[in-house]
Amino acid sequence: MQAHKQGKKISPLDITMMLLSTITLGLIITRLWFDVGTETANLLFKLDTLVCCILLSHLAYGCALSEDKAQYLKQHWIDILASLPLSEHLRYFRLLQIIRITQALYQGKNVLQLLKSHYQETTIASVILLLISVLTVGSISILMVESNAPGASILTAADAFWWTIVTVSTVGYGDLYPVSDAGRIVASFIILSGIGTFAAVSGLMASILVPQVKPDPQQQALLYEVQRLQAQIAQLQKQQTTNAGRRPFKAQKKRAKRPLRD
Template sequence: MSDSRHWKVRDMEAPTPIELAMMVISLVSVVLVLVLSFATLDPQTRELLFFIDTGICFIFLSHFFIGLVRARDKGFFIKRHWIDFVASIPAIEPLRMMRLFQILRVIRLIRMTRSLLVPLLRQRAQTTLASLLVAMVLILSISSVLILLVESGAPGANIHTAQEAMWWAIVTISTVGYGDFYPVTTVGHVVGTLVIICGVSFFGVISGYMASVFVAPEQKEQAKEQQQEMRNEVEAVLKRMEENQSKMLAEIAELKARLEK
């Protein structure tokens, strides 16, 4: 009963950064399903979109099982999130439309929240992870699709399949640059330049986040030590004041006794 109340109160709170990230990725997933279902695509583009959708499914499944492990009441968690699990099953695109329920749930939380910026600022670590996750999904998805559409069929091009496009996007965003696959068209060069810039920024943020993870505990420990030192100093000052007050009262009592004589 207490867990149920906990979840009900939880629904009234602002959505966490991870929940917002899942909402954005869910929107991407729904768009992919619509494109795969209704658009006329060549086989390689369809295969690439299927790879991206499968990768997103694994992100959803990871999020579901992490939440299941951390939940106090496993049964209640499954009862509340079973739709998320069903919508995360790979290779069955129509089930992905059930992600709309999660999107609507997060939108409801956003509408009930007076300030969305304050929770994001308070949970900076989770906000950073959520932003990195969304950025990775969007950059890999958009860049691989664009490079396949631009390079496929171009004279002298070496990126023709979904696997090659996805591999090129991963290698380029990681700034490794093997050189086995590369764009030959002008538009492909522009796409590659943007992906490289995003990759450098992406890993720069990761480096800063990892540094903060190791530095933050030391800063907290230093802050605690400073607070303890200040507390000790204040206690010492108060003790001296009490001693001085006792001496003053004793002197006043002595003077009073002399005057009465």
């Protein structure tokens, strides 16, 4: 019963934070367990720090909205420790959050219903997840394909991260640019993703700024009454048409019963 109550408290932002936690675990495992080179390892560290800042902001926001802040901190102290930057080995505590949210979603209501019932929050969560995913995949990919290309200008982790931010925002200063075919393919992917992201942001801002007109109960009742009268009129017309078609048939039937005169 307690797990079911927790499942009701899960929000789209919680699901996004769970996915971001999975990304941080992947970044840390890749950095610590594999030899990816100095610049790539530095880039993974910067991306992990960015995600940790977002996770801490979400925890701070939840604490600010919580009525019992002491209870909130007591329940999420492991999440806070796992989100601290410069503490990579504590990041494995994120597995507990992933398991907790997964269980709550499994025992709670359908995920699609949850996302549909919180449209604005789902849009914000999707934009955050998409931006972090594009920054992560784009900066790592462009650094891997451009760092060893002849005449390349994207050589360091800072260059890759800055170029990805500029490209996903579709600004394109031109100070850094890909020179290889693989780099141009990565750039095309990032540009298209940026267009979709900012289109979603524009739609979200429009839904927030444009006031939603609430229907008047009297107008709704009047509209319902008009629709009911229209349905009755249509039914009467249908019956009248049916009766008019039956009358000639009855007249012919009466004539057929009359005896024939010599």
